[in-house]
Amino acid sequence: MGLQQAVALTNEEQIAKGRKGIHWAELHMSLLRELREDFAEKQPFAGLTIGICIHVEPKTAVLCRTLQAGGAKVVITGSPGTTQDAVAAAMKAEGIVVYGQRSDDRARHLENIHQVLGHDPDLLMDNGADLAIKMAKHFDTSRLIGGTEETTTGANLLREDLGGQFPVPVIVINDSPLKKIMENEHGVGQTIIEGFMRTTNLLLPTRRFVIIGYGACGRGIAKYLRNLGSQVVVVERDPIAGLEAALDGFKVAGLDNQTLASGQVFITVTGRPDIIGKEHFAKMSDGAILANAGHFSWEMDLAGLRETAASSDRITEHIEQFEMPDGRRLMLLTRGEMLNLAGGGGNPVETMDLGLSLQAVSLRYLVLNSRSMKQGPQSVPHAVNIEVSSKMLKQLS
Numbered sequence: 001m002g003l004q005q006a007v008a009l010t011n012e013e014q015i016a017k018g019r020k021g022i023h024w025a026e027l028h029m030s031l032l033r034e035l036r037e038d039f040a041e042k043q044p045f046a047g048l049t050i051g052i053c054i055h056v057e058p059k060t061a062v063l064c065r066t067l068q069a070g071g072a073k074v075v076i077t078g079s080p081g082t083t084q085d086a087v088a089a090a091m092k093a094e095g096i097v098v099y100g101q102r103s104d105d106r107a108r109h110l111e112n113i114h115q116v117l118g119h120d121p122d123l124l125m126d127n128g129a130d131l132a133i134k135m136a137k138h139f140d141t142s143r144l145i146g147g148t149e150e151t152t153t154g155a156n157l158l159r160e161d162l163g164g165q166f167p168v169p170v171i172v173i174n175d176s177p178l179k180k181i182m183e184n185e186h187g188v189g190q191t192i193i194e195g196f197m198r199t200t201n202l203l204l205p206t207r208r209f210v211i212i213g214y215g216a217c218g219r220g221i222a223k224y225l226r227n228l229g230s231q232v233v234v235v236e237r238d239p240i241a242g243l244e245a246a247l248d249g250f251k252v253a254g255l256d257n258q259t260l261a262s263g264q265v266f267i268t269v270t271g272r273p274d275i276i277g278k279e280h281f282a283k284m285s286d287g288a289i290l291a292n293a294g295h296f297s298w299e300m301d302l303a304g305l306r307e308t309a310a311s312s313d314r315i316t317e318h319i320e321q322f323e324m325p326d327g328r329r330l331m332l333l334t335r336g337e338m339l340n341l342a343g344g345g346g347n348p349v350e351t352m353d354l355g356l357s358l359q360a361v362s363l364r365y366l367v368l369n370s371r372s373m374k375q376g377p378q379s380v381p382h383a384v385n386i387e388v389s390s391k392m393l394k395q396l397s
């Protein structure tokens, strides 16, 4: 099938399209539907504003509706490159305040974060600590009750950049064993492959992948790829995680000359910056494909790649070709943004039902208990994990 011509939709058409996507997600999000009924009755967020930074797409729209049903004013922005404009239009039509659009870059994203914080939120739901760090540095935090943080990257930033100091409790959703198992491993594993297939239209069996980072996400990607016949080499800094990869049957190697020359696809998924740099680009083979599954595109030195390349050319919506001075071509997928979100449909609906229910139940927990909790980043309370896992187990079995 050839490329389809993009046709601009009217706002009404965008709303209708967004609503259909949200409807499909909601049909498969039984945990959030159940919570929505409970929240509608008990109004745990009555009079409160919840400031959110999370990908704007159908599943998070279902979460926003759930919080809205519980009495909250919901103000949201997405992450650069992942906002679905039709979903944003449908959310706005339901009274949710949405900032941002798909074409936003990092600078525009930071302006959107500022706008969300301008609504004086009582609760924060963050994805990459953008809201929390900006609020701690530039806004009055006196009315803040607490917050949640979705990602490993955000938790690292809170713990390292702010030294764990934040004036209210922040529940780190990613620390929940439930999210690690269901979303990071199985959700990301399945959908990074979907993103690769959709953006490249290439065969998986026999293709040589190098997965950098063998945490929950990397483990999922490596295992799903192997199940589909790909050859996988794992690069891992931590010897414990490396040992686990080896025991799971993968070749574990450094990002050395041999790995760089033989790899056909490199996927970063560490949550850390500058994992692949100029010295690595210099040794990759002609046609090597670069993709990222980690939260920020900073895992590859893209500025360095642009600087070194003799020229670059966008050859499809999602593939940019960089011609190096020696004639080799490197192919960057989805601008280095998360491949499963920027190039695919994002994590499977059921995994997000679990992750986003952890968010909703944690926010309710903060409203009821924040005064007795310690300040700063902390794990998901046991009671929240038990409530959500029991419901999910019932659904899946």
Ligand SMILES: NC(=O)c1ccc[n+]([C@@H]2O[C@H](COP(=O)([O-])OP(=O)(O)OC[C@H]3O[C@@H](n4cnc5c(N)ncnc54)[C@H](O)[C@@H]3O)[C@@H](O)[C@H]2O)c1
Pocket (backbone or CB within 6 Å): 151, 152, 153, 154, 183, 184, 188, 212, 213, 214, 215, 216, 217, 218, 235, 236, 237, 238, 241, 269, 270, 271, 272, 275, 293, 294, 295, 296, 338, 339, 340, 341, 347
């Ligand atoms: N794409 C998505 O939908 C999605 C979903 C969840 C999480 N994430 C993101 O994916 C990233 C990884 O998440 P996770 O839960 O797997 O984290 P994790 O902390 O469990 O795993 C990261 C792994 O990377 C390794 N690592 C760090 N620096 C390295 C280096 N220089 N070389 C090799 N290995 C290195 C660490 O040792 C660790 O084992 C984070 O940025 C997270 O926010 C993305």
